[in-house]
Amino acid sequence: MTNPDFSEISFDSLNLAEALIQGIQKAGFAICTPIQALALPLLLAGEDVAGQAQTGTGKTASFLLATMQCLLREPSAGAGQQPRGLIVAPTRELALQVSKDAQFLGQYTNLKCVAVHGGANYRKQRHLLEQGCDILIGTPGRLIDYYQQRIIGFKKIQVVVLDEADRMFDLGFIRDIRYILRRLPPPDKRLGMLFSATLSLRVMELAYEYMNNPQLLRIEPQKVTVDKITERVYFPANEEKISLLLALFKRLVPRHAIVFTNTKHVAEKVWGYLEGNGFKAALLSSDVPQGKRQRLLAAFQDRIYPILVATDVAARGLHISTVTHVFNYDLPQDPEDYVHRIGRTARAGASGLAVSFACEDYAFSLPDIEEYIGHKVVPFSVEEEELLVPEQRVFVSHKDKKKSHRRAPHPRQKKKSFQKKETYSGGKNHT
Template identity: 55%
Template sequence: MTTFDSLSLPEAIRKGVEAVGFTQCTPIQTEALPLALAGKDVAGQAQTGSGKTAAFLIPLFVRLLSSRRPTLPGAPRALILAPTRELAVQILWDAELLGGFTDLTRLAVYGGVDYGKQRDALQQNVDILIGTPGRLIDYFKQGVYELSQVEVLVVDEADRMFDMGFIKDLRFLLRRLPPYHKRQSFLFSATLSFREMELSYEFMNNPIKVAISPEQVTVDKVEHVLFHVEKKEKFRLLRWLLQREAWQRILIFSNTRQGAERLTEKLIRCGFKADLISGSIDQRKRLRIIAKFKEGTLPILVATDVASRGLHVEGVSHVINYDIPQDPEDYVHRIGRTARAGAAGKAISLADEEYVLSLDAIEQYIGFKIPVQWPDESVFTPEVAVGAKAEARNSVRQGRKAK
């Protein structure tokens, strides 16, 4: 296994790597970093949570630090394209950590936050610009910034760009960059099918393809567990799991916004410290909630699939599918929030009568049957009935005493 010490990184970057606790490279980093640091273009296929963000950020920093080109106002030197605002924010956070000892300036632009504030910041000296295609094109057409000085291009989660219909926007931006032989480019994707490779050949300089375990859909350090349960009993089972499991930080997925809201309210009423993120929550508030989850002050986060991509939080010990996802790929993206960068994790799914029909497709997609476990019978003892019996017994006793 390659170590970061063996890569002979510049001092400022080495300090950033040490600050985040990286010592050994993950498989994608082992394959991609030597090529990228040698100046090659890389098209990488890797699972979510495999450490691919560091695989492109580190060589990006090295390239910019070694370049003598000055940073001009409104002319970023590196462009990182992400399909979602959550992923853009996550890349910015990672860049702040890994590049914290460099003097490289970083900015993320995306929808849902102060439009004017982002525009003003973009007109300043920005070394690394991270953003979603829509907001980037909006500012570009207004002449807020230019792309003529870009030395490094990164397209992250290219497969998601296609799935979300961003390919036209993506090509609009890429065609306005300097020629491919005058910049270094990286493309990362969960799959490198014909469409992703066609994009890389069109806009990259003879990219070297790096694929890590393409035959394995899920991370091997995730322990998968399945519980079959009636819908009306799901919350009791969840509460039992929260009391039984040795967890540090838990991400719970619901298929609907209304379901996530109801589940969060129940958890709070039972004394758990929990909050939720969904597409209907204001972006500023969503980012504050995610920040608390990252810091560890919020131990339980309930989310819809808006968080299944682009949410990278170290130390998520458990992912719980309170609802079985209806799309097999969503299962992989959800459980990819745990067991990140070589750590171990646990994925627990609760299959009720509403969503159990999606289970076969998920198991076919991941290539194995999810092991089934059964809870204690006491989990489903009707609490109301137990309480009523206790009250009845107390009433009888008090009646006898009165006699």
Template identity: 55%
Template sequence: MDFTSLELPEPVRQGIREAGFVTATPIQEAALPLALKGKDVAGQSQTGTGKTAAFLIAAFTRLLRTPAPAPAAGGATPRVLIIAPTRELTVQIESDARLLGRFTPFRILAVYGGIDYAKQRDALAAGADVLVGTPGRLIDYLKQRVWSPRQVEVLVIDEADRMFDMGFIADLRFILRRLPPPERRQSFLFSATLSFRVLELTWEFMNNPTQITIMPQQKTAERVEQALYHVGREEKFALLLGLLRREGGDRILIFSNTREEARRLEDRLVRNGWETRALTGDVDQKKRLKTLADFKEGRLPILVATDVASRGLHIEAVSHVVNWDLPQDAEDYVHRI
């Protein structure tokens, strides 16, 4: 399906052209016709399938076609609320929203931990049409009445399964219970798996959503050559050094299960002459964003990460993925590679 075949407002068309999109991905082809008719959508699809563009195009179109409500007193009243489980995913969605919404008049803002608290609060208090955030920071500012969910017209819950995995479900419900009722807004939910607990969320907080499942022909990324090495723990590092020397590669992503192991690996690789940085949950946010940007742009050859970096991030042109530790479940393995 070509984007030109959809009835979209001109500012949205311009944003799509500017982003270089021509043909819709399977999730966009399935979700957009329903979303543009105002229906709720619960979609199962992997990271990197274009789901972010699908819900942003639908949200911007709805906002442009619906007159803005009169501004309410006391704090920001966003018309679109996008909730994501991690800071990295929040930053990525904000970046995509700015790109696709470049020609719209809407103010886009992201709130998440690890960045100057007061500065973010002041930016939010000044108002936002599209608010993207992690549950904790959204609740913080909600309790301080910096923003109000009363006028939300479009709700997006991204990586819903990860909300459960990371223990955010009570926070998510706290926010959702304060929104207008499901029939007075449009809602989208995306998840790598539509498990029973994720579906329960859709029944409780959405208005008769249409379920879409986009299952790739193969769940792991295409054209990935996978190799397994049976090796003792004390021999692992020597094998890793040998593989790095033999394989080369300019963007190598190494996964470990714990941040302690990630930091240890970073230290050992640096001492062996490999430029490496670790991306873990306790790294200062500015440093995390810089590390990610350096890796994405090819300035950093090796990134050691915990699973916080493997969900919701789509990094192009990674030459090698190394599972230093095997993940706890098969889903995480799929997301890593």
């Protein structure tokens, strides 16, 4: 039986450079995923591609391998600090993930990759750029900043990639993207790629305006979520959500899990309850400094923290293949955010469980989500779960939480136990 997660095309048959084949083998890849099987032959033949595929199906490897192959094949036309490959990502998390994958796949090549983004040391990034690079990976604002200071140039670009182009629109970066694209060589003088989990009309208009007759590729567009994600939804009252979450953690014992909330305030509350009940967790929101954010993500990836409580800052660009469970403590209001959240599990052919809480505040989002994904999410009754008795539920006080966030502990250091704890009394107000 054919595995739908992979095609019949091997990487060895694509006539890639030997250095890239070594990197692919080091990563444990042998057979292309469907999006790689469709995109790579076209890209290696010099055709532009606009590709849509489900999250976690290999889009990043597609554009990285095509970029590196092009740069290895073509003689260097750059000088000094000017890059030859440009990859634009909407968020710092995605830029860092792409950079990490590029370093791994290209470890046997002589190509130098540099990532630039906000929230990191400005002078350090500038110094790296002044030393020169072949592939530049960055967020729009930081790229324009260095360009306007003439630290980098775009005239020698041979390959350009727009990753998660739909997110560029959502975050209001489209003017910045157009600013960058207008300063690149003409579309027929470079290889262009656009990859995204969703391709809207406005994204396709951007592609046809700034790319050279791109080939449109869609992988099972009628199926938005991955088959191997088991989805379920509960309908708790607002005051039942914490006890339901704790009960599910007690029963399911997730090895590696992400809990998504819609706001920073709720994320802090959920993190406090998990920590207070013995579940070791990291907390990630948009205002966490970049240095601490990277340490927390590294610790989560290494399972020093088996649980990550996060806002949608972690919904895209986070590729951790071992995530087994995703919990939507707050059901997202945007159907696309639901797809990206649950896509953090069941990566690269694995299976996973996605649990959502359709509470009093967010249950109205469920019909739109089900219409978008094309199927009903299996409902589960709150009464079917054996909820924890009040004496078992403990809340870490706000004062203790603030103390724990003043300095991010080194992942290898033991976290100090919280001394001040308060009992949570069945959903009633607490102080």
